[in-house]
Amino acid sequence: MLLHLRQVLTPQELAQAREVLAAAPWGDGRVTAGVQSALAKNNEQLPQGCEASRNVQALVLNALQRHAMFFSAALPRQIFPPLFNRYGGVTNAFANHVDNAIRYVPGSGARVRTDLSCTLFLSEPHEYDGGELVIEDPFESPRLKLPAGDMLLYPGTSVHRVEPVTRGQRIASFFWVESMVRSDEQRRLLFDLDAHLMRLRTEHGEADAAAIGITGTYHNLLRMWANA
16 A cells, blocks of 8 residues: 655644754665665665654654554554655665565664555655655556655555655655554555545444444454454
């Protein structure tokens, strides 16, 4: 499932994140890449343990907590602490690659299975040329460049790349989600069911018999499929 989540960050949160990242100590982006990805990766990245990274991580995680569509689509069990990258100048692209299946959270020993990949855009599209996120697909490979504060959610199994940035800088947060429901197909069914259920509740109220029945179906499916 490929999903555009709008306004994950408020304008105030976005301005705060950009101010912090503008003064942050950027370094070589290959430090968190696997062997194969390191050959394709040519960008800058914020050190995971630095104060700037921790501050904006907290801001992003708080924003995700209140975003109902993110929860409905991802059904998060664990979220890898958000990372931050920058493309521009001579460090301007990331060729085709697949994200590692398991990520280890530094300093904790925790492991996160990367069911879903997330890119939260922090630069506006007009601030840079190029830099599209391309998700490879046998039928269509969308070239995505979202407004600042919006996020793309897509399967961690996807081959994807960031096209060369030829003007300006592209700054984003990226991270992974281990879902309570491992199957992408099952998550998609639950997301669609939840969306229709919300519409039914809005139109007919919480006490509507059909709404109550479908709510039961949703939770019974989640109970069957979830590894909470």
